[in-house]
Structures are given as C-alpha cells and as structure tokens.
Amino acid sequence: MRYIDAFNHFFPSAFFQEMLQTPAGSKDLGKRMRGIPAVHDIDVRRRVVEEFDDYTQVLSLGLPPAELLVGPEQSPELNRIGNDGLAELVAKYPDRFVGYAASLPMDVPDAAAREAERVLAAGANALQLFTNVKGLPLDDPRFLPIFEIAAKAGRPILLHPVRTPATADYASETFSRYEIWTILGWPYETSVAMARLVFSGVLDRFPDLKVVTHHLGAMIPYFSDRIRYGWHQLGTRTSGEDLDAVAKRMKKPVIEYFKGFYGDTALCGSRASVVCGLDFFGADHVLFATDCPFDPEGGRGFIREVIAVMESLDLAPDAREKICFRNAERLFGLGDG
Amino acid sequence: MRYIDAFNHFFPSAFFQEMLQTPAGSKDLGKRMRGIPAVHDIDVRRRVVEEFDDYTQVLSLGLPPAELLVGPEQSPELNRIGNDGLAELVAKYPDRFVGYAASLPMDVPDAAAREAERVLAAGANALQLFTNVKGLPLDDPRFLPIFEIAAKAGRPILLHPVRTPATADYASETFSRYEIWTILGWPYETSVAMARLVFSGVLDRFPDLKVVTHHLGAMIPYFSDRIRYGWHQLGTRTSGEDLDAVAKRMKKPVIEYFKGFYGDTALCGSRASVVCGLDFFGADHVLFATDCPFDPEGGRGFIREVIAVMESLDLAPDAREKICFRNAERLFGLGDG
Numbered sequence: 001m002r003y004i005d006a007f008n009h010f011f012p013s014a015f016f017q018e019m020l021q022t023p024a025g026s027k028d029l030g031k032r033m034r035g036i037p038a039v040h041d042i043d044v045r046r047r048v049v050e051e052f053d054d055y056t057q058v059l060s061l062g063l064p065p066a067e068l069l070v071g072p073e074q075s076p077e078l079n080r081i082g083n084d085g086l087a088e089l090v091a092k093y094p095d096r097f098v099g100y101a102a103s104l105p106m107d108v109p110d111a112a113a114r115e116a117e118r119v120l121a122a123g124a125n126a127l128q129l130f131t132n133v134k135g136l137p138l139d140d141p142r143f144l145p146i147f148e149i150a151a152k153a154g155r156p157i158l159l160h161p162v163r164t165p166a167t168a169d170y171a172s173e174t175f176s177r178y179e180i181w182t183i184l185g186w187p188y189e190t191s192v193a194m195a196r197l198v199f200s201g202v203l204d205r206f207p208d209l210k211v212v213t214h215h216l217g218a219m220i221p222y223f224s225d226r227i228r229y230g231w232h233q234l235g236t237r238t239s240g241e242d243l244d245a246v247a248k249r250m251k252k253p254v255i256e257y258f259k260g261f262y263g264d265t266a267l268c269g270s271r272a273s274v275v276c277g278l279d280f281f282g283a284d285h286v287l288f289a290t291d292c293p294f295d296p297e298g299g300r301g302f303i304r305e306v307i308a309v310m311e312s313l314d315l316a317p318d319a320r321e322k323i324c325f326r327n328a329e330r331l332f333g334l335g336d337g
Numbered sequence: 338m339r340y341i342d343a344f345n346h347f348f349p350s351a352f353f354q355e356m357l358q359t360p361a362g363s364k365d366l367g368k369r370m371r372g373i374p375a376v377h378d379i380d381v382r383r384r385v386v387e388e389f390d391d392y393t394q395v396l397s398l399g400l401p402p403a404e405l406l407v408g409p410e411q412s413p414e415l416n417r418i419g420n421d422g423l424a425e426l427v428a429k430y431p432d433r434f435v436g437y438a439a440s441l442p443m444d445v446p447d448a449a450a451r452e453a454e455r456v457l458a459a460g461a462n463a464l465q466l467f468t469n470v471k472g473l474p475l476d477d478p479r480f481l482p483i484f485e486i487a488a489k490a491g492r493p494i495l496l497h498p499v500r501t502p503a504t505a506d507y508a509s510e511t512f513s514r515y516e517i518w519t520i521l522g523w524p525y526e527t528s529v530a531m532a533r534l535v536f537s538g539v540l541d542r543f544p545d546l547k548v549v550t551h552h553l554g555a556m557i558p559y560f561s562d563r564i565r566y567g568w569h570q571l572g573t574r575t576s577g578e579d580l581d582a583v584a585k586r587m588k589k590p591v592i593e594y595f596k597g598f599y600g601d602t603a604l605c606g607s608r609a610s611v612v613c614g615l616d617f618f619g620a621d622h623v624l625f626a627t628d629c630p631f632d633p634e635g636g637r638g639f640i641r642e643v644i645a646v647m648e649s650l651d652l653a654p655d656a657r658e659k660i661c662f663r664n665a666e667r668l669f670g671l672g673d674g
Contacts, residue, residue: 177533177536178532178533178536178571178580178583179567179568179571179580180529180532180533182567183532183560183563183564183567183568184525184528184529184532184556184560185525187556187560187563188521188522188525188556191521192517192521195515195517195520195521196514196515196517199514199515215560215563219521219524219525219556219559221559221609221610222556222558222559222604222607222610222613222614223520223521223524223552223604223607223610224607224610225604225605225606225607225610225642226520226524226552226604226605226607227520228605228606229605229606229632229633229638229639230516230519230520230605231516231520232633233633234515234516243515243516246515267559267560267562267563268562268563268565268566268567269562269565269566270559270560270561270562270563271616272558272612272613272616272617273558273559273560273561273562273613275609275612275613276559276609276610276612276613277559279608279609280609295566296566296569296570301566302566305562
C-alpha cells in the first residue's frame with residue numbers, strides 16, 4: 001500500500017540554526033531537539049523514511065511556533081526561513097518528501113496573510129496553524145484573512161495544538177506537573193480550537209475550508225454523542241452569555257460541523273481509537289499520519305505502529321486507499337489528486 | 338438483561354431545598370435544576386426508571402459539590418443532608434434504587450474523613466469525589482485519609498469532574514465561551530485528576546483502591562498509546578521539575594496504572610467509543626451507567642441510548658453480565674456481589 005504521511009515534523013537546517021540562537025532554543029528546547037537527530041538532520045531523517053516502502057511525507061515545522069521563539073519583529077523572517085527550507089527539501093528529495101505545510105507569523109496577522117499568499121503561490125501544500133496565538137483563539141477576527149486565503153487556494157489547514165500562556169498560569173496551580181499539559185492538554189486544546197471554529201461561525205463563513213485536526217480529531221470522536229446531546233442543549237446549562245443567539249445562528253446540528261473536520265491517524269497506534277475516529281469522520285475525512293519523529297525510538301517507531309494499525313483494519317480497498325494516500329493527494333494537490 | 342446504573346444523579350428533597358437557598362441555587366442553577374424534575378422530584382424519577390425493565394440505579398448527588406454552594410462552616414451539614422436523603426430513598430425504594438454514593442465536605446478534610454467513616458459504616462456503597470476541591474488536586478496530602486478509608490472499606494470512589502476556579506480564569510481568556518468547559522473541559526479535568534493520582538503515588542499507596550471514572554475513562558482510552566509512548570519518555574520533553582525521580586518511583590509502566598482505573602459507560606451513546614473504552618479497560622473494569630437525567634428529554638434519553646449501545650455490542654455472555662451488573666454488585670457490595 002502507498003502511504004502519504006500527512007502530519008509529521010522537521011526543522012530545516014537554516015531554521016534549526018536560528019532556533020538554537022533564541023533564548024528557548026539555547027537551553028532545554030535546543031538540547032532536547034538536538035537529541036532527536038531525525039527532526040533536524042536530513043540525512044538521518046531520510047534513512048528513517050527509507051526504511052519504509054512506498055512511504056512519503058508531507059513535512060511541517062515542529063513546535064514551538066516561531067512567535068513563541070522570537071518577537072513579532074523577527075517571526076515573519078523566521079517563518080519564511082522555515083518555509084523556504086521545507087520547500088527546498090521537497091524540491092531536492094521529491095521521492096520521499098512530496099509536499100509541505102507552511103507555518104505563518106500569526107503574531108503579525110498582516111504578515112501572516114502575506115506569507116500565506118506567498119507560499120501558496122509558490123506551491124505549499126497546506127498551512128500549519130497552531131490552536132492559539134499566544135493565547136488568542138483562532139476565531140479572532142484578525143485571523144479571518146488566513147482562513148479566506150486557505151479556502152480560496154483550496155488548500156487545507158493542518159491544525160496543531162500548542163500550550164497557551166493562560167494555561168501555563170492555570171498549570172501552576174493544578175496541572176503543571178508530570179507533563180500532563182503536553183500529553184492530555186494538547187488534545188484538549190485542539191478540541192477547544194475546533195469548537196471555537198464551529199461556534200464562532202468561521203466554518204459557516206468558509207464552507208469550503210478544510211481543517212485537518214491532529215490526533216484524529218482529538219477529543220471529538222470519543223465524546224461524539226456527549227457533543228451531540230450536550231450541545232443540543234446549548235444555552236440551557238450555563239448563563240452569562242447569549243448562547244441562544246449562537247444556537248440560532250447555527251446552520252446545521254452542531255455535531256455535523258464537527259464531522260466536517262478531517263482527522264489524521266497520528267494516535268501513536270491505538271487501534272481501537274483509530275476505529276472509533278474512523279467511525280466518526282468516515283473514510284473520506286481521515287488521513288494517514290504518524291507524528292514522526294517524536295516516538296521513543298526517535299523516528300521509526302510511530303511510522304511502524306501506525307502502518308501496523310492500518311494493516312490490521314478491516315477496510316474496503318477503496319476506503320483504505322483514501323485514508324492511506326488518496327485523501328492526501330486530493331487535499332494537498334499531489335499527483336493526480 | 339439486568340442493568341445496574343452505577344453513575345447517575347439525584348438531589349433528595351431536603352438537600353434540594355437547602356440548595357435553592359444558596360446564592361447559586363437561588364439564581365440560574367436552581368432555575369435550571371427545577372427545569373429537570375427527574376433530578377429532584379422522586380415521583381418523576383421513579384416513573385422514568387420504571388419505564389425500563391430490570392433496571393436499577395445507584396444514586397449520587399448532582400453538581401455542584403456542596404463546597405461550591407456554601408462555605409466550610411456549612412458544607413459538612415449540607416453533605417450530611419444529601420447523604421442521608423439518598424440513604425432514605427434507597428431504604429424506601431429498594432426495588433429501583435439499590436444503593437448510593439456519598440459525597441463529602443472535602444473543603445474541610447477532617448470533616449470529610451468523619452463523614453466518609455459515618456456513611457460507610459451506615460451502608461453507603463461508594464464515595465463520590467469531585468476531581469478537584471476548589472482548585473486543589475485530589476492528590477493533596479490533606480485528602481489521603483479519604484482514600485485510605487475507601488480502600489479499607491473496600492468501596493469504590495466515583496470520580497466526577499468539576500470546573501476549577503483556576504480554569505474559570507483561564508476560561509475568561511480563551512475557553513469560557515460556548516459551554517466548551519462543560520462539554521470538553523470536564524473530560525479533560527477527569528483525565529488530569531487520573532494522571533495526578535497515578536504520578537503522585539496515591540495509587541501505589543493504596544493498591545486496593547478502586548476508582549470509577551465518569552465518561553468511560555474520559556480521554557485516557559482514546560489516547561492510550563499517546564499516553565503509553567508519551568509518558569514512557571517522562572522527563573525528556575520538558576524541564577523545571579524532577580521528573581526523573583517520578584519516573585524512578587513508578588512501580589510499573591504508566592499505562593498499567595491507567596488500566597487499573599474503572600470506567601463507566603456514561604458516554605451518552607457513542608457506540609464506537611464504548612468499544613474503544615472496553616478495549617482499553619476490559620470487561621472487568623467497565624460499569625454500565627447513564628448520567629440520568631441530564632439528557633435532552635430530562636431523564637429517559639440516556640438510559641435508552643446506553644442500553645441500546647450495550648445490546649448492540651458483540652460480547653460474550655460473561656463479559657456482558659459483568660459490565661451490566663456483576664461489576665457493580667461486586668464493587669458496591671450489592672446482592673451476592
């Protein structure tokens with residue numbers, strides 16, 4: 001089976017060097033990332049990828065977003081370095097790196113819009129957005145042009161969670177310990193961002209927008225009927241906000257908006273969860289992805305685990321092809337897609 | 338099939354009258370709860386329950402916990418009123434209400450311990466704990482006696498999510514809108530509380546403790562391999578805390594602690610999620626429950642949906658009986674269990 005890995009992470013050399021100069025990069029972050037060669041050394045990365053037959057990657061930058069590394073005077077340039085670096089790798093190694101998702105200087109919304117237009121014109125296959133911008137939710141009106149550009153270009157958003165400054169404070173009281181924020185907080189954050197895109201009307205405004213959510217829809221599939229019935233009662237459970245107006249504005253049942261998202265299979269394995277996510281989204285809205293190289297082996301672990309899950313699933317040939325590569329071809333504009 | 342509903346909510350009359358006198362109860366909360374007769378009117382509740390053959394309930398108080406309704410000078414008394422009210426209903430209608438979980442004045446830990454001992458001696462079948470106590474996590478040393486009492490009595494904790502004051506602040510920046518905190522934040526909060534019980538060593542200290550998590554383990558089953566591999570790398574991803582010491586203290590792989598919890602089937606339906614949760618916990622650690630009466634129909638909706646899911650599952654007869662009633666009999670000390 002052909003596999004296109006829709007969501008995985010790499011720091012191109014020039015970006016990585018810049019990152020190591022930043023306050024965070026010069027300390028723990030840099031140390032940690034240097035310890036994962038497959039995330040910044042293209043030769044190591046290629047060797048990992050080449051262990052798998054008929055397997056290619058659409059590359060995205062890793063975390064943190066540039067706006068958490070540098071100030072707004074530098075983030076447009078840092079994002080451009082990252083995006084050009086990914087474009088270069090795709091040009092140089094088209095056999096294994098078939099596309100890339102560009103990241104944007106979202107802390108400077110005008111610059112983000114210009115960068116989105118620049119990279120999409122130059123052939124970027126998607127835009128990677130993080131679930132908040134220094135605590136600002138993605139449905140903030142400042143970010144509407146980005147969604148409009150993506151929708152017009154017919155290219156998807158890859159939605160990746162990121163910690164918020166506000167949750168860092170929250171964390172200091174209850175949640176900071178034990179890396180809970182990373183392991184559990186990220187999927188929560190993705191789910192919150194999805195809900196805000198639904199209720200704020202962003203998805204109604206751009207009905208053709210395609211948003212691929214990391215970790216197979218995060219919390220949404222497992223809690224699908226909690227969402228269906230809970231938000232059916234929107235405004236009856238809490239007060240202090242005019243939720244009746246929100247409910248009236250909705251053009252379809254809340255759960256249908258959530259089903260309109262796409263999910264990737266980057267759940268580190270979890271076969272029964274992939275079955276659950278597929279049941280929710282359907283084969284047209286799930287894309288194979290691995291989160292390479294953030295497994296305990298530093299690169300090949302999650303590729304192997306997710307492929308094993310895919311091979312174990314009882315799927316019609318057509319559905320299997322959609323999930324493994326056809327949806328990616330279509331969304332990213334690859335090959336015949 | 339016999340069904341024992343392990344987790345659902347009712348306000349006994351005396352408790353409900355007290356609740357309506359509190360600041361929150363005299364406003365929106367009271368208004369909302371008065372709009373759901375099956376949560377406070379025993380005749381309405383009995384009629385709902387009697388629509389289902391061979392179906393009984395183990396009752397728990399509804400939210401919020403007493404410490405969010407009244408101050409510490411009143412919460413011990415308010416909890417006692419609630420617990421005695423539930424005990425009375427079980428004594429009066431044993432054909433449908435086969436047991437109850439007592440709630441505790443956790444804001445006054447000494448009083449909580451005394452109340453736990455009192456109710457367990459008097460025949461309470463479980464203790465309902467909320468996932469934080471006004472923002473304090475459950476692994477705070479002040480709460481250790483409660484876990485010890487539950488473990489010694491051989492009765493389970495029913496773990497229910499509740500909003501924290503800190504998340505209310507967090508919410509004000511990003512998450513407050515659209516009831517996101519209730520629908521998605523609660524399962525996140527449950528998952529965080531589970532993780533803290535794991536990493537703080539509470540579960541090692543009380544290996545016989547049984548903790549039944551609402552909403553089928555919340556986020557844990559869907560993200561089981563994210564947890565397995567992510568927390569396998571505990572301490573390698575973040576810094577600022579001595580996580581090596583935590584990792585060394587663990588007596589078994591992190592994921593095994595999470596599998597030691599129990600989950601209830603209160604997912605409002607979501608058949609594929611129940612399959613996923615069962616795959617994670619196994620039939621010995623899942624209990625039928627419905628969250629009655631918080632469905633859009635005010636009582637019968639979730640009972641009907643969850644029973645329909647149970648009937649649709651392809652289960653061995655032995656596994657089905659465990660989930661539907663035998664695990665509940667065993668944990669709650671009912672009948673021959």
